[in-house]
Amino acid sequence: MSKNSVKKVVLAYSGGLDTSVILKWLQETYACEIVTFTADIGQGEELEPARRKAELLGVKEIFIDDLREEFVRDFVFPMFRANTLYEGEYLLGTSIARPLIAKRLVEIARMTGADAISHGATGKGNDQVRFELGAYALQPDIRVIAPWREWSLTSRETLLAYARQHAIPIEYQSGTKSPYSMDANLLHISYEGGVLEDPWTPAEDAMWRWSVSPESAPDVAQMIDLDFEGGDLVALDGQKMTPATLLTELNRIGGAHGIGRLDLVENRYVGMKSRGCYETPGGTILLKAHRAIESITLDREVAHLKDELMPRYASLVYNGYWWSPERVMLQKMIDESQLRVNGGVRLKLYKGNVIVVGRRSERDSLFSTQLATFEDDAGSYNQADAGGFIRLNALRMRVAARRDPG
Numbered sequence: 001m002s003k004n005s006v007k008k009v010v011l012a013y014s015g016g017l018d019t020s021v022i023l024k025w026l027q028e029t030y031a032c033e034i035v036t037f038t039a040d041i042g043q044g045e046e047l048e049p050a051r052r053k054a055e056l057l058g059v060k061e062i063f064i065d066d067l068r069e070e071f072v073r074d075f076v077f078p079m080f081r082a083n084t085l086y087e088g089e090y091l092l093g094t095s096i097a098r099p100l101i102a103k104r105l106v107e108i109a110r111m112t113g114a115d116a117i118s119h120g121a122t123g124k125g126n127d128q129v130r131f132e133l134g135a136y137a138l139q140p141d142i143r144v145i146a147p148w149r150e151w152s153l154t155s156r157e158t159l160l161a162y163a164r165q166h167a168i169p170i171e172y173q174s175g176t177k178s179p180y181s182m183d184a185n186l187l188h189i190s191y192e193g194g195v196l197e198d199p200w201t202p203a204e205d206a207m208w209r210w211s212v213s214p215e216s217a218p219d220v221a222q223m224i225d226l227d228f229e230g231g232d233l234v235a236l237d238g239q240k241m242t243p244a245t246l247l248t249e250l251n252r253i254g255g256a257h258g259i260g261r262l263d264l265v266e267n268r269y270v271g272m273k274s275r276g277c278y279e280t281p282g283g284t285i286l287l288k289a290h291r292a293i294e295s296i297t298l299d300r301e302v303a304h305l306k307d308e309l310m311p312r313y314a315s316l317v318y319n320g321y322w323w324s325p326e327r328v329m330l331q332k333m334i335d336e337s338q339l340r341v342n343g344g345v346r347l348k349l350y351k352g353n354v355i356v357v358g359r360r361s362e363r364d365s366l367f368s369t370q371l372a373t374f375e376d377d378a379g380s381y382n383q384a385d386a387g388g389f390i391r392l393n394a395l396r397m398r399v400a401a402r403r404d405p406g
Contacts, residue, residue: 003029003030003031005115006030006032006115006116006143006145007032007033007115008032008033008034008035008112008113008114008115008116009026009030009032009033009034009035009114009115009116009117009145010035010036010037010105010108010109010112010114010116010117010118011023011026011034011035011036011037011118011119012037012039012101012105012117012118012119012120012131013037013038013050013054014038014050014120015038015047015050015054016170017159017160017163017170018120018159019120020053020057020163020168020169020170021159021162021163022120022147023036023054023057023059024168025147025153025162026118026145026147027058029150029151030145032115033060033061034054034057034058034059035059035061035062035063035108035109035112035114036050036059036061036062036063037063037065037104037105037108038050038062038063038064038065039065039067039100039101039104040064040065040066040067040068041067041068041071041097041100041101041185041186042068042071042185042187042244042247042248043183043185044184045184047064048064050064051064053169056169057168061112063108065104067100067104068186068244069243069244070100071097071100071185071186071187071244072186072187072243072244072246072247073243073244074100075096075097075099075100075322076096076186076187076243076247076283077231077232077233077243078331078334078335079092079096079317080283080286080287080290081231081232081290081335081337081341082309082310082313082314082330082331082334083291083294083306083307083310084310084314084317085287085310085314086266086314086315086317086318087264087266087267087314089262090262090264090266090278090318091187091188091262091278091280091283091287092187092314092318093183093185093187093188093189093278093280093283094127094183094188094190095126095130095317095320096187096317096322097183097185097187098127098130098131098134098320098322099130099134099320099322099323101131101134102131102132102133102134102135102138102323103134103138103323105117105119105131105135106134106135106138106139106142109139109142110139115143116142116143116144116145117135117142117143117144117145118144118145118146118147119131119132119144119146120147120148121146121148122148123146123148124270124272125270126269126270126318126319128146128148128149129270129319129320130319130320130322131144131320132144132146132320133320133321133323133324134320134322134323137323137324138323180192180193180194180196180207181193186244186247186248186251186282187247187280187282187283188278188279188280188283189209189278189279190276190277190278191203191207191276191277191278192274192275192277196275196276196277197275198275199265199275203263203277207277208261208277208279209279210251210255210260210279210281211254211255211256211258211259211260211261211279211281212255212256212258213258214258214351214352215258215351216258217256217257217258217350217351217352218256218257218351221348221349221350222253222257222348222349222350223346223347223348223349223357224236224237224253224285224346224347224349225238225344225345225346225347226285226286226289226344226345226346226347227343227344228289228290228293228341228342228343228344228345229342230338230339230342231290231294231335231337231338231341232338233246233289233290234246236249236250247282247283249282250281250282250283250285250286251281251282253281253282253285253349254281254282254284254349254354255279255281257281257349257350257351257352258351259281259284259285259349259352259353259354260278260279260280260281260282260284260285261277261278261279261352262277262278262279262280263275263277264276264277264278269318269319284354285347285349285354288347288354288356289345289354289356290341292345292356292359293341293342293343293344293345293359293361294306295359296343296359296360296361296366296367297341297342297343297361297364297365297366298337298340298341298366299366302337306334306337309330309333309334312330313327313334316330340364341364342361342363342364343359343360343361343362343365344358344359344360344361345358345359346358346359368380
């Protein structure tokens with residue numbers, strides 16, 4: 001498809017420097033009509049300025065959608081049912097938002113009769129893969145325009161020069177220090193660039209926005225109770241709330257106790273290593289609590305199988321395969337495991353730590369005090385049975401030891 005054949009493009013638009021320049025560049029390069037889409041997924045910023053900027057640049061169709069509940073209900077919570085961590089640490093705050101944005105881009109393209117979608121992800125990062133894999137999975141023939149892979153604007157300075165040349169309103173154009181590249185939503189806020197590009201240099205204390213340092217956190221611990229139904233969080237301290245409200249409140253509480261900070265060097269899908277810092281206070285609490293309620297409601301082998309599958313699931317989310325058949329298949333298996341994950345967890349929050357102090361499930365617990373007790377078990381467990389169990393499990397090792405003495 002040639003540039004001349006593109007008549008209308010849906011642009012994922014934040015109103016910041018990159019996407020404002022992209023908007024104008026698309027108008028000039030493709031001579032097409034632009035539809036802007038701005039997603040409210042809890043980034044905590046006023047979104048109306050994005051509307052005003054789009055209007056100033058001649059955009060007639062502007063979508064600003066509140067997707068917070070859908071984001072947590074249909075993307076964050078399903079991912080947390082799997083206890084998902086990428087490379088053992090990362091809670092995938094940026095990764096899990098991209099399939100939702102891709103879904104909405106495609107929906108708006110259909111609604112408006114657009115020929116293509118466009119995004120502001122660079123050619124070095126993971127997000128280009130996530131947006132485009134999602135779009136192609138949902139609409140196989142969609143045209144994707146990725147300006148960072150086409151244009152000659154290669155730095156913040158060239159973007160600023162382009163903005164000045166075309167009278168694009170951009171805040172904070174002065175100054176020489178590059179700011180952090182930040183991405184925020186209801187699950188997390190991430191930081192890249194600046195001093196973080198040297199993996200030996202500590203993050204600046206002033207960088208963090210959602211959490212106090214553990215050293216500055218209260219000297220008194222806070223106890224909270226979380227209730228789960230079907231593996232999903234439904235209530236905090238006995239009060240039922242919507243998914244987005246629950247995560248917002250956990251972020252507030254966790255941030256006040258210095259919970260959820262992470263400094264990580266990760267392996268990007270495109271092949272390079274990248275250092276980033278993340279704040280995920282609510283997610284850190286949620287993961288700890290979910291594993292705790294699973295510990296008394298999941299069968300041992302089911303729990304272990306979930307742990308074996310989790311790294312594969314995490315890679316699928318990180319690499320942009322949320323809409324792939326293999327992720328959907330894994331999700332069905334995971335969701336089946338969660339049918340009996342019901343009950344409550346009590347946590348103590350103290351200076352960056354999330355400590356499980358209790359867990360209970362009235363109807364679905366597999367924990368038997370009678371079996372586990374060190375006191376008289378009233379004959380419910382015959383300890384002599386363990387001898388044969390051990391000898392049978394040792395048989396192959398005994399055979400090997402006789403073959404290879406010493």
